[in-house]
Amino acid sequence: MTEKKSMTKKEKLTEAKKQYKKGVEYGKNGDAEGAIQCWGKTTELDPDHFDGWYNLGNVLYEGRGDWENAFYCWRRALQIRPDDIDVLYNMANTLRELDVNDKAIEIYTKVVTLQPDDHEAWNNMAIAYINEKNSEKAIECWKKAVEIKPTKVESWSGLSKVYDEIGEFDLAIEALEKVLEIYPAVKGAKSMLKRLKKKQGIE
Numbered sequence: 001m002t003e004k005k006s007m008t009k010k011e012k013l014t015e016a017k018k019q020y021k022k023g024v025e026y027g028k029n030g031d032a033e034g035a036i037q038c039w040g041k042t043t044e045l046d047p048d049h050f051d052g053w054y055n056l057g058n059v060l061y062e063g064r065g066d067w068e069n070a071f072y073c074w075r076r077a078l079q080i081r082p083d084d085i086d087v088l089y090n091m092a093n094t095l096r097e098l099d100v101n102d103k104a105i106e107i108y109t110k111v112v113t114l115q116p117d118d119h120e121a122w123n124n125m126a127i128a129y130i131n132e133k134n135s136e137k138a139i140e141c142w143k144k145a146v147e148i149k150p151t152k153v154e155s156w157s158g159l160s161k162v163y164d165e166i167g168e169f170d171l172a173i174e175a176l177e178k179v180l181e182i183y184p185a186v187k188g189a190k191s192m193l194k195r196l197k198k199k200q201g202i203e
Helices: 009-028 032-045 050-064 067-080 085-097 101-114 119-131 135-148 153-165 169-182 189-199
Strands: none
Touching: 009 032, 009 050, 032 050, 050 067, 050 085, 067 085, 085 101, 085 119, 101 119, 119 135, 119 153, 135 153, 153 169, 153 189, 169 189
C-alpha cells in the first residue's frame, strides 16, 4: 500500500485557486451548497485567502441562514484585511437584522470613521439607533446622511417619521416635503404630509 504524498505549499495554493473559481461558478448558478463546499476547501488549503473567507461567510448566511459560522468566516477575513468595508458592512447589517443593534452601531461607527462620506452607513446606523429607541442619535445620523447625499429619500423619510414621533411637526413637514420633492410617488407620503399640516393648522 503506497502512502499518499502530501501537497506542497505551492500545490495547495494552486488547488485553492481552482476551488475558489469552482465556488464562484456554483454561486453564479445559485448552488449555495456547492459554493460552500468549494470555498470551504479554498480556505482549508489557503487560510490567507481573503475572498474565500468573505464569500464563504456570505453564502453561509444567505444560503443557510447560518450566521454563527458566517461571522466566524468574516472575522477570519478581517484578520487578513482589518479595514475591509464590505466585510464590516455585512457584519453590521447582519447584527442589525438579528436585533443586536449595539454591536451593529459599533461596526457602523468604524465604517464611518474609515469612510466619513459613506451616506449608506450613516443611514443604516440611524436605523440601528431607532431600534435602540435613541431618536436623538438617529436624527444626528440621518442629518449626516442627507448632508452627504441631499437626495437620499430613505434618510429624509426616516427624519420625517422620527420628528413626527417626538412632536417636532415643523421639521417633520420640512423633511417630508424633501421626500416628495425628490420622489413624488412615495407611498403614503402625501397623506402623511396632509395630516402633519393639519396638526399645525397649515391646511
